[in-house]
Amino acid sequence: xxxxxxxxxxxxxxxxxxxxxxxxxxxxxxxxxxxxxxxxxxxxxxxxxxxxxxxxxxxxxxxxxxxxxxxxxxxxxxxxxxxxxxxxxxxxxxxxxxxxxxxxxx
Amino acid sequence: xxxxxxxxxxxxxxxxxxxxxxxxxxxxxxxxxxxxxxxxxxxxxxxxxxxxxxxxxxxxxxxxxxxxxxxxxxxxxxxxxxxxxxxxxxxxxxxxxxxxxxxxxxxxxxxxxxxxxxxxxxxxxxxxxxxxxxxxxxxxxxxxxxxxxxxxxxxxxxxxxxxxxxxxxxxxxxxxxxxxxxxxxxxxxxxxxxxxxxxxxxxxxxxxxxxxxxxxxxxxxxxxxxxxxxxxxxxxxxxxxxxxxxxxxxxxxxxxxxxxxxxxxxxxxxxxxxxxxxxxxxxxxxxxxxxxxxxxxxxxxxxxxxxxxxxxxxxxxxxxxxxxxxxxxxxxxxxxxxxxxxxxxxxxxxxxxxxxxxxxxxxxxxxxxxxxxxxxxxxxxxxxxxxxxxxxxxxxxxxxxxxxxxxxxxxxxxxxxxxxxxxxxxxx
Numbered sequence: 001x002x003x004x005x006x007x008x009x010x011x012x013x014x015x016x017x018x019x020x021x022x023x024x025x026x027x028x029x030x031x032x033x034x035x036x037x038x039x040x041x042x043x044x045x046x047x048x049x050x051x052x053x054x055x056x057x058x059x060x061x062x063x064x065x066x067x068x069x070x071x072x073x074x075x076x077x078x079x080x081x082x083x084x085x086x087x088x089x090x091x092x093x094x095x096x097x098x099x100x101x102x103x104x105x106x
Numbered sequence: 107x108x109x110x111x112x113x114x115x116x117x118x119x120x121x122x123x124x125x126x127x128x129x130x131x132x133x134x135x136x137x138x139x140x141x142x143x144x145x146x147x148x149x150x151x152x153x154x155x156x157x158x159x160x161x162x163x164x165x166x167x168x169x170x171x172x173x174x175x176x177x178x179x180x181x182x183x184x185x186x187x188x189x190x191x192x193x194x195x196x197x198x199x200x201x202x203x204x205x206x207x208x209x210x211x212x213x214x215x216x217x218x219x220x221x222x223x224x225x226x227x228x229x230x231x232x233x234x235x236x237x238x239x240x241x242x243x244x245x246x247x248x249x250x251x252x253x254x255x256x257x258x259x260x261x262x263x264x265x266x267x268x269x270x271x272x273x274x275x276x277x278x279x280x281x282x283x284x285x286x287x288x289x290x291x292x293x294x295x296x297x298x299x300x301x302x303x304x305x306x307x308x309x310x311x312x313x314x315x316x317x318x319x320x321x322x323x324x325x326x327x328x329x330x331x332x333x334x335x336x337x338x339x340x341x342x343x344x345x346x347x348x349x350x351x352x353x354x355x356x357x358x359x360x361x362x363x364x365x366x367x368x369x370x371x372x373x374x375x376x377x378x379x380x381x382x383x384x385x386x387x388x389x390x391x392x393x394x395x396x397x398x399x400x401x402x403x404x405x406x407x408x409x410x411x412x413x414x415x416x417x418x419x420x421x422x423x424x425x426x427x428x429x430x431x432x433x434x435x436x437x438x439x440x441x442x443x444x445x446x447x448x449x450x451x452x453x454x455x456x457x458x459x460x461x462x463x464x465x466x467x468x469x470x471x472x473x474x475x476x477x478x479x480x481x482x483x484x485x486x487x488x489x490x491x492x493x494x495x496x497x498x499x500x501x502x503x504x505x506x507x508x509x510x511x512x513x514x515x516x517x518x519x520x521x522x523x524x525x526x527x528x529x530x531x532x533x534x
Contacts, residue, residue, distance in 0.1 A: 069460020
């Protein structure tokens with residue numbers, strides 16, 4: 001068992017998922033606020049709970065695949081699950097200040 | 107994974123040929139328009155102009171619309187296309203029919219070739235409508251956007267029926283009225299019933315998605331749906347029976363109000379958008395809607411002139427140009443770049459996402475060239491419309507020359523995207 005699961009969860013968000021981009025919006029999913037939660041069970045299982053900017057996003061599969069592959073690249077022994085949810089609905093309040101700047105909102 | 111539509115998406119082999127063929131037809135139609143300008147500027151029912159209009163609305167507009175619809179169906183109906191094989195057959199029959207029909211008009215062979223060409227077109231469009239209708243039957247979702255699209259298909263069917271009957275009438279002469287009356291119905295149910303309704307349905311899904319807006323109040327769209335359909339049914343019936351000017355005016359007003367309600371909806375989406383910076387493709391999309399607004403003003407002028415029996419030759423040409431070359435072509439020139447690069451990107455890079463560094467869909471074409479294309483196009487369109495207003499051949503030809511440049515850049519960009527070669531780089 002890993003000694004500090006929350007450290008790994010933080011690392012996944014800050015160093016891995018921040019490099020996963022929505023190919024259409026061209027902004028990473030962390031700054032877009034699409035990642036709701038990352039849970040590491042302490043052994044080898046990671047569950048990412050996330051959403052998409054719209055349920056009909058045609059690139060949804062690619063983004064989910066990118067999340068899984070990117071985590072597996074850094075942690076080859078981990079099992080990665082992505083829990084895609086649309087409740088709560090994503091809104092602009094979830095975008096980080098950096099994301100808002102990239103979108104031209106501020 | 108509820109809501110993800112990529113599993114229902116059709117093969118790229120069905121969608122992509124429509125974009126390439128459509129872009130080629132756009133270039134051909136502009137070249138033909140250039141070389142026949144001196145003929146059609148004095149006679150808008152010239153066989154050559156009718157041929158060019160059919161290359162534009164069928165070879166360009168409807169061809170791209172078919173490709174886009176095949177891609178959009180999983181989002182609209184939340185189910186896969188009924189038959190991909192049928193879609194492939196339809197593409198072949200349809201492409202042949204567009205060439206055949208346009209050639210028949212070009213040669214003014216109204217009582218010979220047109221008979222067979224219109225039957226071929228009837229068959230091709232019925233194959234498409236059958237495929238989409240059978241897809242509609244297994245839909246799992248229905249909302250105002252899908253209602254617009256489904257109704258547009260109904261109007262397309264009616265357009266081809268009226269068109270085919272008019273063509274058959276040249277050979278067998280069974281109509282009681284002048285065929286011009288039926289052509290008026292054919293043109294309007296085609297342009298408003300098929301194109302405008304389809305664009306409203308598709309754009310009410312795509313525009314909020316691309317600019318990221320969660321504007322969900324669809325009351326204006328519902329009202330727009332009722333007003334446009336009511337107006338179009340009334341207008342067609344009125345023209346079919348003996349035309350009454352007051353009824354005509356009321357029905358035109360209903361359609362105009364319907365379109366204004368849609369434009370108001372888009373304005374609310376635009377105002378509440380999260381993505382403030384617009385790319386060239388979205389700029390073109392919004393410009394096309396401004397052109398639509400301009401077209402409504404022309405409709406007002408045209409109706410006024412018609413009411414007071416003032417000659418309307420140049421206004422009719424301007425009305426046709428602003429709706430076909432202006433509104434429809436502008437939105438297509440924008441939306442091609444919001445769909446085709448993503449279809450090709452998914453085909454080429456989907457298996458490598460997360461494993462290699464991949465280019466972005468936008469990097470599959472030249473944004474710089476697209477900007478040039480947009481400016482050349484808008485300047486060309488403005489000059490062309492001015493040429494029509496002032497009936498100046500040289501101005502018309504300068505305008506069309508710029509539209510030919512636009513169509514060429516567009517075709518090059520579309521081919522560049524279609525034949526994109528994989529570029530993968532290692533992540534580490």
